[in-house]
Amino acid sequence: MSDGAADEQVVMAVDDTRCIGGGQCELLAPDVFEVDDDTGIAAVTAPGLLDRVTALELLDRCPSGAISFAQPAP
Amino acid sequence: MSTGAGNGAALAPRSPDVTSSSVYADGVPYDRFAEMRATPGLVWHPYGEDGFWAVTRHEEIRLVSRQPEIYSSAVGHTNLWDLEADALEARRSLIDTDAPDHTRLRRLVARAFTPKNIRRWEHTVRSITGQLLDEFIDAGEGDWVESVAAPLPIRVILTLLGVPVEDSAYLVELSNHLVEGTTDRPTLAADAYGNTTDPRLLPFNSPASHALFTYGEQLGDQRRAEPQDDLVTMLVQAADDGDRLRPEEYRNLFHILVFAGNETTRTAITHGVMALADHPEQWQRVLDDRSLVEPAVEEILRWSTPVLHMRRTTTGPTELAGTAIEGGQKVVMWYASGNRDEAVFDDPTAFDVGRVDNPHQAFGGGGPHLCLGAFLARLELIVLLQEMADRGLRLRRTGDAVRVPSNFVNGVLSVPMAVVA
Ligand code: HEM
Ligand code: SF4
Numbered sequence: 001m002s003d004g005a006a007d008e009q010v011v012m013a014v015d016d017t018r019c020i021g022g023g024q025c026e027l028l029a030p031d032v033f034e035v036d037d038d039t040g041i042a043a044v045t046a047p048g049l050l051d052r053v054t055a056l057e058l059l060d061r062c063p064s065g066a067i068s069f070a071q072p073a074p
Numbered sequence: 075m076s077t078g079a080g081n082g083a084a085l086a087p088r089s090p091d092v093t094s095s096s097v098y099a100d101g102v103p104y105d106r107f108a109e110m111r112a113t114p115g116l117v118w119h120p121y122g123e124d125g126f127w128a129v130t131r132h133e134e135i136r137l138v139s140r141q142p143e144i145y146s147s148a149v150g151h152t153n154l155w156d157l158e159a160d161a162l163e164a165r166r167s168l169i170d171t172d173a174p175d176h177t178r179l180r181r182l183v184a185r186a187f188t189p190k191n192i193r194r195w196e197h198t199v200r201s202i203t204g205q206l207l208d209e210f211i212d213a214g215e216g217d218w219v220e221s222v223a224a225p226l227p228i229r230v231i232l233t234l235l236g237v238p239v240e241d242s243a244y245l246v247e248l249s250n251h252l253v254e255g256t257t258d259r260p261t262l263a264a265d266a267y268g269n270t271t272d273p274r275l276l277p278f279n280s281p282a283s284h285a286l287f288t289y290g291e292q293l294g295d296q297r298r299a300e301p302q303d304d305l306v307t308m309l310v311q312a313a314d315d316g317d318r319l320r321p322e323e324y325r326n327l328f329h330i331l332v333f334a335g336n337e338t339t340r341t342a343i344t345h346g347v348m349a350l351a352d353h354p355e356q357w358q359r360v361l362d363d364r365s366l367v368e369p370a371v372e373e374i375l376r377w378s379t380p381v382l383h384m385r386r387t388t389t390g391p392t393e394l395a396g397t398a399i400e401g402g403q404k405v406v407m408w409y410a411s412g413n414r415d416e417a418v419f420d421d422p423t424a425f426d427v428g429r430v431d432n433p434h435q436a437f438g439g440g441g442p443h444l445c446l447g448a449f450l451a452r453l454e455l456i457v458l459l460q461e462m463a464d465r466g467l468r469l470r471r472t473g474d475a476v477r478v479p480s481n482f483v484n485g486v487l488s489v490p491m492a493v494v495a
Contacts, residue, residue, distance in 0.1 A: 017174075017177070018173075018177070018442075019177075019181075020176075020177060020180045020181060020184055020442050021180070021181045021184035021185060021188070022184050022187070022188065022444065022446070023184070023187075023188030023189055023190060023191075024189075026188060026189070026190060027188075027189040027190075035184075035185065035188050035190075037185055039181070040181035040182065040184045040185045041181065061440075063140075063440050063441055063442060063444040064177075064441070064442045065140065065441075
């Protein structure tokens with residue numbers, strides 16, 4: 001993992017069975033995540049691209065462990 | 075088990091006993107926690123007939139918080155003492171629930187507490203805060219807890235819930251009785267407020283909980299008839315929407331929302347302002363540079379750690395910090411200790427409003443139970459410091475703080491303060 005360049009883009013995913021809808025992701029990356037007002041679950045708004053540094057910080061901040069790397073960006 | 079000052083691991087309690095409520099009347103036993111952090115592995119701490127594993131380092135508090143499958147909130151209780159099964163069931167709320175029930179309940183309220191939605195309340199928080207500060211400045215001195223720290227959070231949460239202003243005095247009274255219920259001091263008579271439920275089955279063993287339930291139900295009925303843009307309306311709509319929220323879940327949620335943010339935020343506001351009065355050079359830095367308000371708030375949260383610990387119970391055998399833990403054992407995370415962990419914080423005993431890297435655990439160590447109200451509490455503290463700075467308000471202590479004798483909350487009952495002319 002440490003060999004990835006800091007500006008490398010990664011694609012993120014949210015596990016909707018774990019998400020508790022607290023919105024830490026929306027706060028840190030508003031262009032990528034949005035908590036749905038009706039379901040209280042975060043969704044990745046297309047295309048879910050994020051730089052690796054922010055992505056790693058988010059993995060740490062998401063309290064429920066709902067966020068993961070979907071796939072490395074092409 | 076040996077009692078001498080021997081090989082470290084599994085030796086406790088040395089003095090003072092960190093579970094003794096009276097110890098906290100003189101302050102958090104930080105030195106004892108430092109000893110436990112320095113002890114390899116986990117420390118087994120006797121408690122009642124049994125005991126618990128004391129988790130005192132930042133790293134392991136994080137690990138326990140983030141593995142709810144192993145460290146359960148639903149088994150036993152999330153406080154040190156166990157509840158009997160019927161009491162636990164009757165009181166069950168967000169805090170003592172595991173997934174999937176926890177996820178369902180938490181999502182119902184989470185939307186209202188996202189940073190984005192909390193920001194909508196800034197104006198309301200600002201006007202409540204400004205009014206309380208102006209009253210304090212006019213008086214020139216007084217008990218900071220009674221004048222500002224206590225009324226501020228309760229007025230804010232009641233506004234969010236949609237409780238009419240004219241009822242807030244009654245709810246403040248109930249909330250104060252619940253705070254009493256967390257200490258060793260005697261509380262209300264069992265039949266107070268027309269209570270007929272066995273107090274054992276009520277949160278904090280308090281008849282005030284019965285009164286709060288009744289109030290919540292009545293307000294819920296009103297909102298069902300006439301929906302408003304408030305939290306109670308949101309909850310009753312969820313309750314009416316099939317099986318999303320059962321009636322007893324509604325009243326437990328209403329109860330926790332009224333209570334959870336009060337004593338805690340009050341404590342942060344009190345310790346924070348005491349720290350700023352005791353370290354006037356730190357407050358001067360904030361006055362000179364408003365960009366320090368937010369880091370100052372995080373430092374106040376670290377410094378005050380309003381909730382001293384939370385407990386989990388293992389669902390099976392596991393291992394932590396090289397220590398083997400059996401299934402069904404209590405594991406207690408001491409946030410007050412994690413927030414002074416020298417492995418994470420530079421100079422942890424210094425109060426530094428400019429602290430840059432500050433991953434404090436005042437709201438818990440992460441994981442699904444991370445404080446629901448974290449952004450609301452932050453907003454209240456940020457607005458408070460901004461409004462104090464706008465008024466050029468400097469405070470000094472004119473007497474000693476009277477602390478709550480509790481091993482669970484780092485509370486302050488009263489502290490006299492005066493405006494520095
Ligand atoms: C400075 C103020 C506050 C502090 C220090 C604080 C601290 C905490 C802590 C330590 C937890 C347990 C975390 C865990 O078990 O992992 C918690 C949970 C909780 N807090 Fe706060 N809190 C504060 C303010 C608030 C406010 C304003 C509310 C308003 C509604 C609130 C509502 C809750 C609720 C509902 C829970 C249970 C969450 C769950 O189990 O899912 N708190 N808080
Ligand atoms: S941070 Fe995690 S739990 Fe919170 S809303 Fe985003 S995905 Fe859900």
